[in-house]
Amino acid sequence: MDSDVCKLRIGPFNMHFAGYQPKANGNTEFCEDIPATGNTIIVMDAIDSELRNIPIEVRLIEDTGDKSLDEGTADGSQLNSVTMLHLPSKIYETGSIPIEFNFTHAGKYVGLVTAGDKGQYTSRFPFSVGIEKTSYGIYVLVAGVILLGLGFYKYAGRARGMSRPQGEQG
Amino acid sequence: MRRLVNRWLVCLFTASGLFTASSLLTASGLVAAFVPLPVAAHGERATEPYIRTRTVHWYDVTWSSGSIAANDEITVAGKFRLFSDWPDAASLPDLVFLSNGSPGAVLTRVESYISGIPARQSARGLKTGKDYTFKLVMKGRVPGKWHLHPVLNVHGAGAIVGPGAWVEVTGKQSDYKEPLTTMTGVKIDDLQTYGVARAQMWHFGYGVLALLWLLWWLRRPLIIPRWLVTQKGREDLLITSTDDKVAAALLVTVLLVVIIGYKQTVEEFPNVVPLQAGFVKVPVPPNVPEAASIEVKNAEYDVPGRSLRMDVVITNNTDRPIRVGEFMTAQLRFINKDLPAAVESIDPSFPKDLLAGAGLKVGSDSPIAPGESRSTTLDATDAAWEVERLVSFLSNVDSRVGGLVFFYNDQGERHMSEISGAVVPVFTQLGSKVSTKAPEILNARVD
Numbered sequence: 001m002d003s004d005v006c007k008l009r010i011g012p013f014n015m016h017f018a019g020y021q022p023k024a025n026g027n028t029e030f031c032e033d034i035p036a037t038g039n040t041i042i043v044m045d046a047i048d049s050e051l052r053n054i055p056i057e058v059r060l061i062e063d064t065g066d067k068s069l070d071e072g073t074a075d076g077s078q079l080n081s082v083t084m085l086h087l088p089s090k091i092y093e094t095g096s097i098p099i100e101f102n103f104t105h106a107g108k109y110v111g112l113v114t115a116g117d118k119g120q121y122t123s124r125f126p127f128s129v130g131i132e133k134t135s136y137g138i139y140v141l142v143a144g145v146i147l148l149g150l151g152f153y154k155y156a157g158r159a160r161g162m163s164r165p166q167g168e169q170g
Numbered sequence: 171m172r173r174l175v176n177r178w179l180v181c182l183f184t185a186s187g188l189f190t191a192s193s194l195l196t197a198s199g200l201v202a203a204f205v206p207l208p209v210a211a212h213g214e215r216a217t218e219p220y221i222r223t224r225t226v227h228w229y230d231v232t233w234s235s236g237s238i239a240a241n242d243e244i245t246v247a248g249k250f251r252l253f254s255d256w257p258d259a260a261s262l263p264d265l266v267f268l269s270n271g272s273p274g275a276v277l278t279r280v281e282s283y284i285s286g287i288p289a290r291q292s293a294r295g296l297k298t299g300k301d302y303t304f305k306l307v308m309k310g311r312v313p314g315k316w317h318l319h320p321v322l323n324v325h326g327a328g329a330i331v332g333p334g335a336w337v338e339v340t341g342k343q344s345d346y347k348e349p350l351t352t353m354t355g356v357k358i359d360d361l362q363t364y365g366v367a368r369a370q371m372w373h374f375g376y377g378v379l380a381l382l383w384l385l386w387w388l389r390r391p392l393i394i395p396r397w398l399v400t401q402k403g404r405e406d407l408l409i410t411s412t413d414d415k416v417a418a419a420l421l422v423t424v425l426l427v428v429i430i431g432y433k434q435t436v437e438e439f440p441n442v443v444p445l446q447a448g449f450v451k452v453p454v455p456p457n458v459p460e461a462a463s464i465e466v467k468n469a470e471y472d473v474p475g476r477s478l479r480m481d482v483v484i485t486n487n488t489d490r491p492i493r494v495g496e497f498m499t500a501q502l503r504f505i506n507k508d509l510p511a512a513v514e515s516i517d518p519s520f521p522k523d524l525l526a527g528a529g530l531k532v533g534s535d536s537p538i539a540p541g542e543s544r545s546t547t548l549d550a551t552d553a554a555w556e557v558e559r560l561v562s563f564l565s566n567v568d569s570r571v572g573g574l575v576f577f578y579n580d581q582g583e584r585h586m587s588e589i590s591g592a593v594v595p596v597f598t599q600l601g602s603k604v605s606t607k608a609p610e611i612l613n614a615r616v617d
């Protein structure tokens with residue numbers, strides 16, 4: 001899964017991230033960004049089998065922009081105040097960690113994964129919920145084509161205007 | 171100057187057009203990122219799930235060693251079942267070729283067999299619903315750690331890759347030698363380099379001649395002037411008598427090279443064998459009555475649970491009680507850990523990453539008596555369904571899953587049956603983990 005974009009790194013190990021909104025989108029799999037609020041299932045799958053033998057702790061927090069919260073420098077109560085969901089440390093034998101959560105409001109969230117007996121491996125993955133990303137690609141392309149046409153039109157006009165006097169010289 | 175500016179403008183507009191096109195491609199690439207990308211070490215995960223779950227089922231595969239020195243041999247051997255419920259979208263295995271999957275010529279294949287018959291050529295006559303043995307003897311060539319798979323190339327269906335194990339080749343590449351004595355007693359020190367210099371000499375020699383001939387004409391005025399000359403009906407100006415002499419000399423040189431080269435080669439190698447293009451015919455193995463039949467009543471894939479759950483009816487056709495020991499599909503082995511015979515069947519050389527962690531959960535696991543028909547559930551849960559990219563069977567035109575089920579009787583004897591059926595995706599509520607409570611209440615739960 002070398003170029004898997006839905007990959008999380010936890011220390012030396014890799015996990016695969018997948019989000020689902022079965023009621024709204026059937027079994028369509030989302031990567032980092034969940035399209036709408038509401039009932040959401042997030043599944044993290046162990047790519048490296050080592051992750052099946054070590055305890056893993058998962059926390060979903062609201063992204064307050066304060067990184068100290070999730071880097072463990074802040075005191076526990078502060079982290080708890082933004083924690084929306086917490087799965088205590090546990091060994092996941094099947095290699096997958098399913099999480100179900102009802103996101104009531106759109107916004108930015110962060111998943112915090114801690115793995116290992118001493119919690120030595122950590123991963124922080126930001127994702128958004130219900131933030132619609134308009135794809136400008138198609139507009140950019142249409143604008144590009146029109147600009148290209150205009151450019152040729154202008155160039156052709158100038159080249160013709162020039163070719164008459166120059167044709168006599170050459 | 172104005173012309174230069176105009177050129178710049180055109181370049182700019184063309185470039186911007188290309189840029190927007192490429193940015194759109196990137197954007198669509200991001201959209202496509204939701205779909206698992208078919209990238210793996212050498213494509214074992216890229217193959218369509220219907221191919222991996224319903225064509226060639228490799229089992230009892232062993233690797234004779236995990237580490238060999240360069241120039242030493244390793245044997246990959248085992249069996250494969252050509253699945254009865256072979257997908258319509260793939261050609262039947264009428265014409266196959268047994269090979270190996272490894273990144274390039276890091277190991278060389280020295281021997282290969284299907285059903286004990288040397289399979290250095292393509293094989294015909296294989297039938298679905300039958301079992302075949304295979305054997306590959308590989309020789310370490312390039313030092314490193316390599317993922318080594320058996321591969322069955324099926325004409326019209328592509329390369330169907332078997333399980334892969336890491337094999338380490340130690341030592342130096344220079345240790346690798348491939349000597350050979352031909353039928354006429356000619357000793358070849360190393361096939362890797364044999365004849366290479368000769369091939370290079372011929373390529374290079376003809377290349378030089380071709381280049382000289384090209385240069386002879388290229389130094390003259392080219393297309394437009396020559397076209398103008400022909401327009402004026404003065405072709406005679408284009409080719410001089412010196413050109414004629416050079417052309418004649420080249421013709422004579424090339425023909426002499428061909429004639430003398432041919433004569434010398436034939437004298438040096440009087441006995442040659444043409445490239446072999448025939449097929450090996452593999453005899454059809456005898457019919458083996460199915461010891462237990464297994465019928466899928468309902469199968470669902472629990473998407474968030476990464477779990478395939480099948481409601482099945484198993485009928486024991488043998489005269490001894492049997493239990494379900496293993497479900498295997500797409501090289502993944504779900505072992506019933508409550509059955510010692512099934513656990514013991516795992517060869518130590520079998521790659522651990524293809525053994526599902528939680529194994530197979532059998533709903534009604536007590537022995538099935540001779541003649542009994544038992545309804546039970548089989549639950550195969552593992553992240554591998556997702557990580558091995560097998561779940562796209564849900565988006566296929568025929569959402570089916572197939573595999574092999576292994577049974578063991580009270581004496582530890584093994585029987586094998588095929589299992590296949592339609593599968594539907596479901597989203598099981600995770601219940602206890604659902605949390606829509608206000609953060610204050612939730613805080614109490616957080617340690």
Ligand SMILES: [Cu+2]
Nearest residue numbers: 211214317334
């Ligand atoms: Cu491989």
